[in-house]
Amino acid sequence: MNFRFLALVALLCLVPLSGCGKTQSFSTAGVERSSSSRPDAPSSTDETIDPAEVDWGSFSSTSLRNPNDGSLVGGVPLPLSARGLRFNPNRDLAARYGTVEVVRALVNAGRIVDEELGGLPVTINDLSYERGGPMPHHGSHQNGRDVDVFFYQLGPDGKPLESVGAFFDQSGLGVDFRQLADPSDDVPLRLDVPRTWRFVQALIEDEAANLQSIYLAEHLRLLLLEHARKRGAPEPTVARFGEMTCQPEYPHDDHFHFRFYCSADDIEAGCRDSDPIYAWRKRALAEIGVESLPLLPKRERARTKTVGHEEARRAAGPLDPEVERWLERRKQWRARPHPGRRYCP
């Protein structure tokens, strides 16, 4: 992975909440196994995990404090490979820990897409460190309840290909720029809307997962909404998707950021939810006599370094004119008003 690519990664990932942690090249050879001694820990580097064979009940995790200033106890490693899912091999392996609810939900959603629609595995990027805490280039991801996920993608021949960090426009078209200064190696991409929607639908409908928010560029939210309505997806799911998505200050047009609520047990242990607390969440907690707790003040030690847009742009050096054109379009997506929609808090 060359420096320019790293710089583009930074350009794509300017928002503290975005899916852009440190990007590392590594081989899985010699990678340490999970620290868990449990034989069924979903962390094998050799085999593809069958989610049905994982005893999720044997895990116990606790998410503490805030997503932007927190820690994780008993963090569960996302499998490097499971049916319909992979952890991005270009990310830091130490950044693949989540709560048991989150990891189980991701593995389950990947399996559902694979069973129903086939194709290639969904690519999962950073979650949290095993014990949580600050993660470079992320404003949150500190207690196992945040995860970045690439969209499912199609190549020029219309066939699924392994997802990359490319951004997509309002028609669902994108480009894998590869070498940023070289226009000749660009690969046109298309957003795989049906598989991407099915993955999101599975997460929303997984009641035990407690999905809270989806950080996503408004124009991609509209594409997914249109698809879901056309194919007659369950109305409560579509309505919840419409409500729980928000566009961060800088558009998430190259990946999702998913945020999950605290589990009820974790609330009692000190887990804190960010806003918004939706009516369905309040009802579900009221039924079991638990009340959500507000965020604690962010401590100085929880702060992380993020790269500014101009800094990243300078570091990227000369760019293929097509890359420049796309970066200009992103600025418009950022500035474009989307009436009635809120920016992410």
Ligand SMILES: [Zn+2]
């Ligand atoms: Zn993120």
